[in-house]
Amino acid sequence: MTRIHSTAIVDPAAQLDSSVTVGPYTVIGPHVRIDAGTTVASHCVIEGHTTIGKDNKIFQFNSLGAVPQDKKYAGEPCQLVIGDRNTIREFCTFNIGSPGDQGVTQVGNDNWIMAYVHLAHDCQVGNHTIFANSTQLAGHVHVGDWVILGGFTVVHQFCRLGAHSFTAMNSLLFADLPPFVMAQGQPAQARSMNFEGLRRRGFSAERISAVKAMHKSLYRQQLTLAQAQSEIELLTHKYPEAKADVDMMLGFLQGASPERGIVR
Incomplete structure (x- = not known):
């Protein structure tokens, strides 16, 4: 317990691995579990039914696991679950889930989350993401x-952002952002595909060509969404190496809400 600063307040019922470090004036509640190698800096509040995995770096002045900002919430034991190797910078607020969804707000592994980021109730964040300063996610994103x-991206509730997508600073998302798409504006509009990001992640020339073809069908040929999906379905024959990428795009488009649609 020498890794816990003398001024920190850690509830005796909290479950912290012996290798966890807790800084000055941090408060940790009774239903919190923190796994090996995680560091929590000073002046943090971690409460609620919050589970934090291994080797996370949680900087000072964070609020994790507070009740959702949802008037319907009535004290149900919902959760916040954070995976491994995440960096969470200063002044972030992650709320627990709500009974109106699965009851869990979840953050995966290897995410880089900068200062002043808000994750509202029931948000589901994957792996290897980057949220720049003051990114704000409403509920169920x-x-x-x-x-x-x-920085300063704002996402409307219930929106989905597909893998490898990208928003410019000050973007405002009211609709689903398909995989690979780069968006900018208020409201956000599609500008291109995230080709540079894909190259850095080792995408082959054939897979990038398939992404270019998907972009053309969705945004360059004046097609309806249904027509674009039909065109994209044919790409697996021309680019067999990109089958998983094409399938991911089709699955995403098929799940688009009729009310919100996609960023176009």
Whole structure:
């Protein structure tokens, strides 16, 4: 217990691995579990039914596991679950889930979350994402793997962001953002595909060509969404190496809400 600063208040019922470090004036509640190698800096509050995995770096002045900002919430034991190797910078607020959804707000592994980020109740964040300063997610937002959100991005409730998508600074999302798409504006509009990000992640030339073809069908040929999906379905024959990428795009488009649609 020498890794817990003398001024920190850790409830005796909290479950902290012996290797966890807790900084000055941090408060940790009774239903909190923190796994090996995680460091919690000073002046943090971690409460609620919150589970934090291994080797996370939680900087000072964070609020994790507070009740949702939802008037319907009535004290149900909902959860916040954070995976492994995440960096959470200063002044972030992650709320627990709500009974109106699955009751869990979840953050995956290897995410880089900068200062002043808000994750509302029931958000689902994948792996290897980057959220720049002051990114704000309303409730029930789903964020795929490798997504990058520019500073001051604001996402409307229930929106989905597909894997490898990207928003520019000050973007405002009212609709689903398909995989690979780069968006910018208020409201956000599609500008291109995240080709540079895909190259950095080792995508082959054939897979990138397939992404270019998907972009053309969705945004360059004046097709309806249904027509674009039909065109995209044919790409697996031309680009067999990209079958998983095409299937991911089709699955995402098929799940688009009729009310919100996609960013176009």
